[in-house]
Amino acid sequence: EAGVAQSPRYKIIEKRQSVAFWCNPISGHATLYWYQQILGQGPKLLIQFQNNGVVDDSQLPKDRFSAERLKGVDSTLKIQPAKLEDSAVYLCASSLAQWKNIQYFGAGTRLSVL
Amino acid sequence: EDQVTQSPEALRLQEGESSSLNCSYTVSGLRGLFWYRQDPGKGPEFLFTLYSAGEEKEKERLKATLTKKESFLHITAPKPEDSATYLCAVRARDDKIIFGKGTRLHILP
Numbered sequence: 001e002a003g004v005a006q007s008p009r010y011k012i013i014e015k016r017q018s019v020a021f022w023c024n025p026i027s028g029h030a031t032l033y034w035y036q037q038i039l040g041q042g043p044k045l046l047i048q049f050q051n052n053g054v055v056d057d058s059q060l061p062k063d064r065f066s067a068e069r070l071k072g073v074d075s076t077l078k079i080q081p082a083k084l085e086d087s088a089v090y091l092c093a094s095s096l097a098q099w100k101n102i103q104y105f106g107a108g109t110r111l112s113v114l
Numbered sequence: 115e116d117q118v119t120q121s122p123e124a125l126r127l128q129e130g131e132s133s134s135l136n137c138s139y140t141v142s143g144l145r146g147l148f149w150y151r152q153d154p155g156k157g158p159e160f161l162f163t164l165y166s167a168g169e170e171k172e173k174e175r176l177k178a179t180l181t182k183k184e185s186f187l188h189i190t191a192p193k194p195e196d197s198a199t200y201l202c203a204v205r206a207r208d209d210k211i212i213f214g215k216g217t218r219l220h221i222l223p
Contacts, residue, residue: 004157041216042213042215042216044213091157102160105158106157107156108156
């Protein structure tokens, strides 16, 4: 069974530039999550989708971050414009249903904002 | 405020030296406590879910336990391949999930 795929693995940009991350969840998984993991800290949930609807985006900085999940499968997370403090690893995870099910994580995208 | 605190931040053990990692939590209406393992450059990998005080789960050299205020991850006779960061997370009544900062475990051969 293929795991959660994320791209790119690494991205370096300058502050005020834009960046987008892509996630392809495990086939058949209805729930998709985006997390931000700053170095030395645990993952922080940014947004959760159930199929193509948003369930929780309370911790998403909506002035600069946006996310969509088209057709309830792939998802993209965008930052526009980026700030220095956005440097982190962005993790995508998916699960069969909501929280009760096991979350499977991708390898993440490491973003460096200079 | 819901909170998860893991200790110690880092732990170095000799191969075969058993120990425990702690996860203390304050959360309104615990709906699940999760342990994950994270290797450098990889995403977290699920280990265990615990739902109620007194519950225990085991997998190879790992055993997770849960009380009303904390969880322990016991590592028995660890091997170098057990070196990783171990993350604890809780799901609260409002379904929000909160991760701790993790414990970096290093097993010396």
